[in-house]
Amino acid sequence: MRMVKPLARLHEQLRKLPGIGSKSALRLSYHVLDMRREDVEQLAKSLLEVKDHVHLCRQCFNLCEGTLCEICEDENRDHGLICVVEQPQDAAAMERTKSYQGVYHVLHGVLSPLDGIGPDQLKIRELMRRLQDDSVREVILATNSDVEGEATAAYLAGLIRPTGIKVSRIAHGLPMGGDLEYADELTLYKALENRREL
Amino acid sequence: MRMVKPLARLHEQLRKLPGIGSKSALRLSYHVLDMRREDVEQLAKSLLEVKDHVHLCRQCFNLCEGTLCEICEDENRDHGLICVVEQPQDAAAMERTKSYQGVYHVLHGVLSPLDGIGPDQLKIRELMRRLQDDSVREVILATNSDVEGEATAAYLAGLIRPTGIKVSRIAHGLPMGGDLEYADELTLYKALENRREL
Numbered sequence: 317m318r319m320v321k322p323l324a325r326l327h328e329q330l331r332k333l334p335g336i337g338s339k340s341a342l343r344l345s346y347h348v349l350d351m352r353r354e355d356v357e358q359l360a361k362s363l364l365e366v367k368d369h370v371h372l373c374r375q376c377f378n379l380c381e382g383t384l385c386e387i388c389e390d391e392n393r394d395h396g397l398i399c400v401v402e403q404p405q406d407a408a409a410m411e412r413t414k415s416y417q418g419v420y421h422v423l424h425g426v427l428s429p430l431d432g433i434g435p436d437q438l439k440i441r442e443l444m445r446r447l448q449d450d451s452v453r454e455v456i457l458a459t460n461s462d463v464e465g466e467a468t469a470a471y472l473a474g475l476i477r478p479t480g481i482k483v484s485r486i487a488h489g490l491p492m493g494g495d496l497e498y499a500d501e502l503t504l505y506k507a508l509e510n511r512r513e514l
Numbered sequence: 515m516r517m518v519k520p521l522a523r524l525h526e527q528l529r530k531l532p533g534i535g536s537k538s539a540l541r542l543s544y545h546v547l548d549m550r551r552e553d554v555e556q557l558a559k560s561l562l563e564v565k566d567h568v569h570l571c572r573q574c575f576n577l578c579e580g581t582l583c584e585i586c587e588d589e590n591r592d593h594g595l596i597c598v599v600e601q602p603q604d605a606a607a608m609e610r611t612k613s614y615q616g617v618y619h620v621l622h623g624v625l626s627p628l629d630g631i632g633p634d635q636l637k638i639r640e641l642m643r644r645l646q647d648d649s650v651r652e653v654i655l656a657t658n659s660d661v662e663g664e665a666t667a668a669y670l671a672g673l674i675r676p677t678g679i680k681v682s683r684i685a686h687g688l689p690m691g692g693d694l695e696y697a698d699e700l701t702l703y704k705a706l707e708n709r710r711e712l
Contacts, residue, residue, distance in 0.1 A: 319606060320577045322567045326560040329553075334545050335538050346603055347532050348564045349577070355527075356565045360558035362524040366546045367554045369520045379518045379547070405544055408517065 323349075375446070377422040377439045379404045387419055394418045396453040400443065400472060402426055402460060410458065418456070421446065426464040427471055440472070447479055454482040461488050461506075521547075573644070575620040575637045577602045585617055592616045594651040598641065598670065600624055600658060608656065616654070619644065624662040625669055638670070645677055652680040659686050659704075 319327065323345050330341035348356055372378070373385035376398075380386065387393055397418025401407050407420045423438045435441075446452065455476055459465035469485055476483045489507035490499055499507070517525065521543050528539035546554055570576070571583035574596075578584065585591055585605075595616030599605050605618045621636045633639075644650065653674055657663035667683055674681045687705035688697055697705070 320568050320579055322560065322563040322579070323577065326557075326564050329557045329560050333542055335541060340533050342603075343533060344531055345564065346601075348561055349568060351565070353565055356561050359524075359527050360561045362520065362527050363546055363554050363558045363561075365520040366524050366543065367549070367551055370518050370547060379521065381518055381520070403544075405540075 372422075372424075376420045377424060377442065378407050378420055392417075396451050397456070398443075398446065398452060398454070399456045399458050401458050402465065402468075406458065406460075418454075421455075423459070423468070426459060426468040428464050435471070438468075440475070443472075444475065447476065447481055452481055454484060456484050456486060458486045570620075570622075574618045575622060575640065576605050576618050590615075594649050595654070596641075596644065596650060596652070597654045597656050599656050600663065600666075604656065604658075616652075621657070621666070624657060624666040626662050633669070636666075638673070641670075642673065645674065645679055650679055652682060654682050654684060656684045 326348065327338075327341050327345045330336055330344050331338055333341075336344070351359075369381055370379050371381065371383070373380045373388055374383050375388045376385060378385045378387065388395075394417050398421050399407075399410060399416060399418055400421045400423060401410065402423055402425060404422055407422060410416050410420070421439065421443045423440065423443075425433055425438050427433060427435065427438070443455075447455070455472075457469040457472055459469045459472075473483045473485075487510060488503070489510055490496070490503060494503075496504070524546065525536075525539050525543045528534055528542050529536055531539075534542070549557075567579055568577050569579065569581070571578045571586055572581050573586045574583060576583045576585065586593075592615050596619050597605075597608060597614065597616055598619045598621060599608065600621055600623060602620055605620060608614050608618070619637065619641050621638065621641075623631055623636050625631060625633065625636070641653075645653070653670075655667040655670055657666045671681045671683075685708060686701070687708055688694070688701060692701075694702070
């Protein structure tokens, strides 16, 4: 017996999603059979709505529903402080700290020449255009600390420095609650290098 | 910043699925943004199709698209041999062995008085009706080997025996390739008890 066709088709599609293997996809497919029709309908609708109603903010390229995101529209945020991140997820993580009061700029990727991703594939030109506004005082580079993230940060720092705007990089070191014994060497090296006088 | 609404809604719904935690749901939600519109559309369609076009076989209550499943319709299968399983997934697992040539009967659950599931909530009456056909020679009870599965098998054996039809239970013992050293006691006990003369 082959699997019933609709189930096999759903299984095939779920399997392609990140982090979902063949067994999980199978389990999910059978689960759909047990769900209420209205819940399945709602899920199908939500999938399409994400695709159709989530856009990029015209200014910072974070996700939004209209033309400007909530943060760019918020007059209580400090528009003179721009935090540059790779992805919308990163801005969301930053927001969860509830401590950042500036605005964002989402690059939508990192420089990665081997994958054919150069400055033109990222929202770098758009960032430089934002910096022409006299009100911008500081740009915080918060790309990841892997090779591409570091390279992108270095590239951006080189571009921004001539404008006279302050450029900073988020700190790297031991994670809070992290145990020295179990820290990897690179993290420990960075933590030593970036030590602060007390 | 709260998450953009469509994304938050999708995240909420994905989180409810079995085996998908908050982080996986978030990752999947963001992934949908990067998928092609047509793929998202296809996924949404497949979800609804499973719900709308997968029915239960009128005879064995396995999953099917029409009124009878492929196996019940197949004249090359042995219709005198009925394998009773808990769920359609179990029949599918059995089919993967490619060695079973009989037909199935899917109970859609097991006896579980504490959850209010008695014989009337399962496809037991329908099984007994099938057994009135003189052509049935043997019923193989292939419910799981947990407490409910064993109790259901015992209950069914009691019902079927008076009809004179042969009733059997699938074997339990050490899994193939299994190591005696690591087998749990109950499995080992069953393996000893069900030893075969060579």
